[in-house]
Amino acid sequence: MIAKRLRQSLDQSICIRDIFEEGKKLAAIYGKENIFNFTIGNPSVEPPAIVNASMKEILDTEEALSLHGYTANVGYPEVRACIADYLNRKYDCHYDENGIIMTSGAAAAIVVICHTLLDYGDEVVTFAPYFWEYKSYVESVYGKLVPALCNMETLQPDPGTFEAALSERTRFVLINTPNNPTGAVYTEESLRMVTDILRRKQEEYGHPIYLVSDEPYRKLAYDMEVPYLTHFYENTIVVYSYSKALSIPGERIGYIAMEPEVQDMEDLFAGMTASMRYLGYVNAPSLQQRMLLKCVDASVDTRIYKETRDILYQGLQEIGYTCIHPDGAFYLFMKALEEDDSRFCETAKKERILMAPGTAFYGPGWVRISYCVPADTARKSLPAFQRLYDRYQK
């Protein structure tokens, strides 16, 4: 008796859910320590100590009724001002509190934006491979997600597929860099190409096409700065989550950020404010909002992720696998050793390696390795990867 459209979507996503179930099953048989589970995207690095310390200080010093009370739908003004200040200092932007909306994480922010911008059948373009839930977010309000496949050798946006994906009904382009599932950081060159096309298309269609930058992994970039997208395109809406930077994904806290130049900014702000209510969010969790006043520039120790990445990337390259060097997030995209990436993942299970097939991310022929695992697990997995490789050399 559930909705037909949901039933359809559930049936399609069974293969993805199966990956997680399989992990649990294998761990139960062989013991968790004997399984190389690279399917899970859970942060594995401790939250910075200031996170808990701040929460306790707030609980000790602030008046409980007001601390836990409703905030404005868009969040506490002082928290929004604090984030605007931080972004302005860090990325040379000019946000103010009237352009910041506190949300229950980045996923919530994207759904709020979909609800605000999309009428029935309106389109959102995203670069594939992409995080699989994007499709569900867009479809939750009867929009349509149109993928633009990246160049599958470089995992960078491709001008041909991108331009072909745009249409009169494109309301926004959803971009995710550092990328889940590929770990790619889109280069300045890629961003210039994307935004040049967008500017041209805005003119052609006579209405804004927003660029929504979903960047929960911004702080997880190694040996490089991730270009800040407002510097490339005026109509950029930034979506951020503290899930990865502070290792607090269960607490659900993030924001939407718009500079004053964003077209129809006041309308968007009013629409997003209403969408916070209409979708049942009401406001982002209040204690977590206040925590940010003290933790806005804190970060987990990203060297730990980097170490694991280096072990895996070097190890896999040495064995003979084709990987794109992942500059950010905690994902490594690797070419499957046969065309059918799902079958390749099945074969890998025989070596007790669990990976997500690229097809699940609209990235066929590849697999995603989530390396938010202890460095030691990564190290120990290499002989198993070697045996998997050998299976294909017969």
Place this chain on the structure above:
Amino acid sequence: MIAKRLRQSLDQSICIRDIFEEGKKLAAIYGKENIFNFTIGNPSVEPPAIVNASMKEILDTEEALSLHGYTANVGYPEVRACIADYLNRKYDCHYDENGIIMTSGAAAAIVVICHTLLDYGDEVVTFAPYFWEYKSYVESVYGKLVPALCNMETLQPDPGTFEAALSERTRFVLINTPNNPTGAVYTEESLRMVTDILRRKQEEYGHPIYLVSDEPYRKLAYDMEVPYLTHFYENTIVVYSYSKALSIPGERIGYIAMEPEVQDMEDLFAGMTASMRYLGYVNAPSLQQRMLLKCVDASVDTRIYKETRDILYQGLQEIGYTCIHPDGAFYLFMKALEEDDSRFCETAKKERILMAPGTAFYGPGWVRISYCVPADTARKSLPAFQRLYDRYQK
């Protein structure tokens, strides 16, 4: 450039938002203490001390990475089991953890249910007067809210309007007792009438019609127990929020509860689990979930609300106003002294009394008085209500 359907809805709701803006404006002119603002539904009673104490204990004793990590989309199994146990003890039910889904409050829960049950154009019936956001929740996924006006003398459900509101496309009935905006607690007699009709209609249409009971005010009932709806109807889905019982509306924590008898229960559970992701909720805030392990049976001191209710109810009756005795929540519904309730609210502002017009809740001819204000404010407002009454006696 925001979605057309959102634009339409924003334009319609301007009158409601104006109430809140007006309150701020008047407070700025005359001073907050000289305004009798009865428009706001914010809890005004301190959270029980155990709420903060529990959070601090959890922060001190639990491992931070796991504490703040993703939980299952439906929440921690032990928290769900704890809530099932509590409900079974308290209301003589037979929930188990597989029927409990932790949500970011009751609003989130309702949207999750809408997303799970409604295809385009499917209908939800609710008893009017109703909490105004219901319409937006249902429309966020392109459903249609059909109001069934209560008997406006008793504020209890009316069999005639209810039966007329049901159709082949009714997927669920949304019931809210104790009620916002009326403060009415629906009687056992009313519930039997409603569920008898529902059973008959289920049979006639050959598919389940769920009864979704939105009960954030369950613990705010005075001198009475609010009947528990599963005892009246098998296909009942209970939606709860701790916002009012613990005075923590900003933290966004609540649940959906289904007994094993609910038809297609496993499907519903799977659908709601997916909807938690598809709508961007992912999981209810993790620290707040764990807090409930220690606070599941805590409650604010409801005597404070009751005292204020008694002052207002008696005072207004003595002046000559017509009010229905409010048995729960912190709302009092009062008949306007003229047909046009919005104009009546305008006149009341001349006495510095702010109330919400019943029309905003689909309850024309009445006004809502939110009495989550200090008892002293209620007491001091009575001479102003007297002057307002006198204006209409000329």
